[in-house]
Amino acid sequence: MTSGFPELWDTRSFGRALDAAFNGIVANWGETLEIIFMPVLRAITGLERGLQFLPWWVVVALFCAATWGAGRKVVPVIVVAALLVLLGLLGVWNDAMATVALMLAATVLSVLIGVPLGIAMSRSDRVRGGMLPVLDIMQTMPIFVYLIPFVMLFGPGKIPALLATIVFAIPPVIRLTDLGIRQVDAEIVEAARAFGASPRQQLWTVQVPLAMPTIMAGINQTTMMALSMVVIASMIGAGGLGYQVLQGIQRLEVSRGLIAGLGIVLLAIIFDRIAQSYGRRVQANLHREGK
Amino acid sequence: MRPVKIRVENVSKVFGRDPAGALAKVRAGMDKGQLKAETDHVLGLHDVTLDIRAGETFVIMGLSGSGKSTLIRHFNRLIEPTGGRILFDGDDILKYDAARLQAFRRRKVAMVFQRFALLPHRTVAENVAYGLFLDGVPRAEALRRAGEQIALVGLSGFEGSYPAQLSGGMQQRVGLARALATDAEVLLMDEAFSALDPLIRHDMQVQLKELQARLGKTIVFITHDLDEALMLGDHIAILKDGTLRQVGTGAEILARPADDYVARFVRDVNRSRILLCGAFADAGLSTAPDAPVIGAEATLEAAFAAFAGGAPVVAVRDGDGRIAGALTPQRVMEALARGQG
Ligand SMILES: Nc1ncnc2c1ncn2[C@@H]1O[C@H](COP(=O)(O)OP(=O)(O)OP(=O)(O)O)[C@@H](O)[C@H]1O
Ligand SMILES: [Mg+2]
Numbered sequence: 001m002t003s004g005f006p007e008l009w010d011t012r013s014f015g016r017a018l019d020a021a022f023n024g025i026v027a028n029w030g031e032t033l034e035i036i037f038m039p040v041l042r043a044i045t046g047l048e049r050g051l052q053f054l055p056w057w058v059v060v061a062l063f064c065a066a067t068w069g070a071g072r073k074v075v076p077v078i079v080v081a082a083l084l085v086l087l088g089l090l091g092v093w094n095d096a097m098a099t100v101a102l103m104l105a106a107t108v109l110s111v112l113i114g115v116p117l118g119i120a121m122s123r124s125d126r127v128r129g130g131m132l133p134v135l136d137i138m139q140t141m142p143i144f145v146y147l148i149p150f151v152m153l154f155g156p157g158k159i160p161a162l163l164a165t166i167v168f169a170i171p172p173v174i175r176l177t178d179l180g181i182r183q184v185d186a187e188i189v190e191a192a193r194a195f196g197a198s199p200r201q202q203l204w205t206v207q208v209p210l211a212m213p214t215i216m217a218g219i220n221q222t223t224m225m226a227l228s229m230v231v232i233a234s235m236i237g238a239g240g241l242g243y244q245v246l247q248g249i250q251r252l253e254v255s256r257g258l259i260a261g262l263g264i265v266l267l268a269i270i271f272d273r274i275a276q277s278y279g280r281r282v283q284a285n286l287h288r289e290g291k
Numbered sequence: 292m293r294p295v296k297i298r299v300e301n302v303s304k305v306f307g308r309d310p311a312g313a314l315a316k317v318r319a320g321m322d323k324g325q326l327k328a329e330t331d332h333v334l335g336l337h338d339v340t341l342d343i344r345a346g347e348t349f350v351i352m353g354l355s356g357s358g359k360s361t362l363i364r365h366f367n368r369l370i371e372p373t374g375g376r377i378l379f380d381g382d383d384i385l386k387y388d389a390a391r392l393q394a395f396r397r398r399k400v401a402m403v404f405q406r407f408a409l410l411p412h413r414t415v416a417e418n419v420a421y422g423l424f425l426d427g428v429p430r431a432e433a434l435r436r437a438g439e440q441i442a443l444v445g446l447s448g449f450e451g452s453y454p455a456q457l458s459g460g461m462q463q464r465v466g467l468a469r470a471l472a473t474d475a476e477v478l479l480m481d482e483a484f485s486a487l488d489p490l491i492r493h494d495m496q497v498q499l500k501e502l503q504a505r506l507g508k509t510i511v512f513i514t515h516d517l518d519e520a521l522m523l524g525d526h527i528a529i530l531k532d533g534t535l536r537q538v539g540t541g542a543e544i545l546a547r548p549a550d551d552y553v554a555r556f557v558r559d560v561n562r563s564r565i566l567l568c569g570a571f572a573d574a575g576l577s578t579a580p581d582a583p584v585i586g587a588e589a590t591l592e593a594a595f596a597a598f599a600g601g602a603p604v605v606a607v608r609d610g611d612g613r614i615a616g617a618l619t620p621q622r623v624m625e626a627l628a629r630g631q632g
Contacts, residue, residue, distance in 0.1 A: 191408035194367055196397030197388075203419075206477070209412050217398075266511040284410045 025119050037159045040105070044158055048101035052094050059097070061085045063270065072275025080273055081268050091243060092263040099230050099240035103156060106165040106226045111219055114170045117214075118177025119203065128178065135171045142169055143232055145269065150192065151236050161238035170226035176218025182209030216279035223271050227264065241267075296477060296509045297343040297366055302375030304361055304533075307332030308371040321530045335361040336372075336533045343526075345476075350465060350512040350524030352517065352556070358533040359513045363479050366511060367400045368392060379477075395530070397426040401470035405482040407462045409454040409613075415441065415465050416450035422473035440468040444498070461489035467495075477509045485515065496522055517560045529553050541565050562627050563592040571626045572607035572616030582606045587615060589625055597621070 051059055060081055061107075067080045087096050123126045146167055150160035184207050192206045234242025241260045248257025305313045305326075313332035323334040324359065336358045343349045343355075360592040365377055366386060366502045377384050379399065386397060409418050415439050417424075423433035428463040441450055444464040454462055463483060470478050484492045493622060502511060514520050520527050528538045537549035544563055548554035569587025581599040584606045597605045598620050609615040 107457075185408070186406055187406055187408040188410065190369060191402065191404055192421075192425075193477075194369060194396060194402040195425055195469075196393040196395070197425050198393055201425055204426075206410065209410075 022149065022152070028044065030153055033155055034152055034155075034159075040109075040162065041159055044162065046100055047209045048098050051101060055083075056088055056093060063274075067277065068275050069122070070274050071281050072138070073277055076273045076277045080270050083270050085189045087263055087266050090259050090263055090266075092244065092260055095241045095260065096263050096267060098238075098241065099227075101265075102233065102238055102240060103223070103226045103230060103271075104275075106162055106169060106217070107223050109162070110166050110170040110173055110222050110226065113166070114173035114218075114222065115142040115177050115215065118174045118218075118288070119181065119208075121178040122176065122181035122207075123199075131152070131174070131178075135174060135271050137251070138167055139171050143229075147232070147236065154239035159234055161233035164200035165226050165229040165233055168229050169222045171205075172221035172225065176221070177211065177215050180214030180218070183214065184210040212282045212290060213279055213286065218277065218281060220272065220275040222280065223275060224268060227268050227271065230264065259261075293344040293346055295342045295589050296345040296380065298376075298378040298381075298513070299339055299341050299362075299365070300378070302339045302362075302365060302372045303337050304358075304365070304370060305332050305480075305553055306334035306335055307372045313626055314373050333576055334533045335370075336365075337497060337535075339375075339530075340536045341528055341535060341538055342534065343509060343511060345509050347525040348512055348523050350520040350527045350529060351511065351513045351530060352520050354517070355531040357536075360481055361483050361533075362487060362530065363511055366477070366479055367396050367402065380620040394596065397422060398473060400477045401434060401473050401475040402479040402481070403466045403470045403490040405465070405485055406557045407454070407466045407486075409465055409469075411454055413453075415446065415452050415454070415457070418454065418465055419468045419472050421469060426473070430583075437468070437472050437559040440472045441465075443466045443502070444469065459493075460487050461530065463487060463495065465470075465497075465521035467502075471506075475508075477511065478550045480510060482513050484514065484519065492519075499523065517557060518564075521560065521565050529556060542570070543566060561592075562593070563623075564590050566591050566626055568594055568605075568607050568618060569609060570584070570589055572618055572624055573622060574616040576617040576619070578604050578605065578614065578617045582613070582617070585618075592625060594623060 054153030061083055064077045067077045071078075076257045080142075082235045087093060117131070121124050121131050143164065147160070147164045149252050154163075182224075188210065189202060189206055197205065230238065230240055231242040231245050234240060234246050241263045245257050245264070248254065248260060295388065303314055303316070303317070305331070307313055310332065313326060313330050313334075316330065317326060317334055317337060321329070323337075326334050333382075339362060342362045351362060355360050361370055365372055366379075368377075368387075372385070378446065379395075384395065408423065413421070415489055416434055420428075420430075420433040420437035424430070424437060428436070438447075438450060441447060444467055445469065445484070446461060446464055449461070451589070451598065454465065463486070464506050484495050487495060487541075499510070500523065502508070510523075512520075512523055514523075524541060526538060527541055527544055529544070530534045531552050539543055539547075542565060544553065545557055545560065546560060548557060568585055568589050568591060571591070572587065582604050583600070585594055585597060585603050585608070587607050588598050594605050603619065605618045606614050606616060607616050
């Protein structure tokens with residue numbers, strides 16, 4: 001069959017070279033990479049075992065404490081506790097805890113990497129110019145395109161699932177950190193400069209605190225995206241609720257898929273509540289009125 | 292005469308991609324409008340030279356876009372000039388490196404902003420102490436000193452409040468206290484009172500004058516409002532399109548405007564509050580011994596009361612207590628009418 005566009009260069013041999021290069025990396029570096037990521041794997045597995053080992057009410061108490069710490073409000077705490085109990089009643093507690101462990105690890109790593117990247121982007125138009133197309137690619141590239149290379153590198157398991165989740169979920173926190181810092185009132189930054197704040201002091205006493213509501217919105221989105229990735233991550237051996245959904249599909253067990261899917265929704269609501277009540281408290285601190 | 296605190300020497304500022312090239316065009320005679328149209332550069336300031344003396348209030352005036360904010364931001368190098376020198380106590384601040392500049396901003400100059408620019412996530416006390424925190428003053432000590440300044444501007448009891456809980460006038464007092472807290476010798480105030488309503492604005496003007504008398508700071512004050520300029524300023528500079536049109540005391544500028552622009556600028560001012568009796572007293576006029584007496588430093592407005600009381604002549608006494616001459620209603624009217632044409 002002829003192509004509509006003339007073949008100006010040899011795409012096939014280019015593709016072959018690329019494959020060869022990648023296979024070379026897998027062969028030579030696969031083991032090293034696995035060793036490097038060993039501590040991360042241990043951390044996730046440890047977290048998962050811990051959450052599954054602890055009595056359910058201790059886990060509920062931990063979540064409640066986190067919610068209280070985030071928002072200092074009673075209602076979200078009660079909602080979170082109720083939703084967790086519901087999760088247990090659905091009979092998917094252990095799978096849910098595995099998912100929580102993977103998602104927490106992915107979110108924490110995304111924030112640890114994404115916030116500094118966002119800050120770097122906000123401080124230099126050149127860095128921003130370089131990052132934006134990369135972020136666009138990350139957000140439009142079909143997940144399987146990078147999921148498969150990760151599996152080739154690490155073999156099926158939690159690490160490729162984690163990395164793919166990070167690639168998928170990190171763009172919002174980067175973008176919104178950059179946006180939040182750029183949107184900070186220029187006059188307030190100028191005031192900090194006028195009083196002799198060094199660039200670092202400007203960042204930590206003015207820009208980051210004032211950008212916090214926007215950064216939190218980014219973290220919230222990243223958390224949600226990480227959670228939505230668990231179904232796909234389960235296909236490469238990450239386990240958890242996603243695996244149950246997958247099983248449900250494969251065995252045509254509607255109930256199994258439905259219950260696990262419901263579990264994912266419940267987790268999404270729980271994390272959304274926690275992140276939002278934190279965001280609201282930060283916002284309130286910025287525009288405090290009365291009381 | 293008081294020593295010079297800030298000397299501005301031939302300072303020019305062009306905004307754009309190639310400021311130096313654009314400035315050369317300006318030197319060759321291009322004006323602000325042409326420069327914008329032909330090269331897309333904005334002329335912020337052109338060849339401004341002036342002296343600000345220690346302990347005075349120096350007011351910068353001009354229409355919107357005339358370069359007032361640009362000029363005041365040169366004094367702490369928030370903006371770098373395209374050409375010229377800025378001397379602070381004889382020191383060329385353009386030679387300072389980053390560390391020295393930070394120390395200079397922390398200790399020598401402080402700024403008050405039109406829209407207050409307080410940190411919304413920090414309390415009043417923390418805002419006032421901000422400059423001290425930056426300078427590494429221990430927290431307890433910084434908050435103690437902040438407390439003193441808060442008391443000075445009359446906000447005791449609000450230390451723990453957040454800016455959004457305060458009215459505009461109170462927020463600007465916090466801004467003023469923040470600037471006073473670092474004990475800087477120079478206060479830069481860019482339209483500091485413009486966002487306040489007239490009554491509070493008047494209060495703040497009075498308060499600033501008192502502070503100035505007590506603390507002897509050098510104050511650079513920007514305003515749109517001629518009455519405010521005349522009330523506060525020991526000297527007034529008038530800018531137009533980035534060039535300096537005239538510098539002088541309020542009375543000098545009213546009496547002898549340097550050009551048409553300045554004359555139009557000062558036309559609508561209430562002259563009776565500015566012009567002084569001493570300048571218009573007629574030395575040849577004899578006065579009855581029971582005529583009311585007024586000081587040479589009093590404004591013409593003060594003489595109105597005496598005339599309203601029915602006196603045909605008012606004696607003017609100079610600084611040494613001698614009668615220097617006299618004023619008649621006729622002379623006062625002439626003084627007020629001048630420059631009105
Ligand atoms: N960062 C900038 N980039 C480009 N042009 C600027 C910049 N800052 C100021 N200008 C220009 O310089 C000129 C002087 O501006 P400036 O802000 O100093 O005026 P101003 O006298 O303070 O006016 P206003 O009374 O409105 O505050 C204006 O034409 C303005 O457009
Ligand atoms: Mg201005």
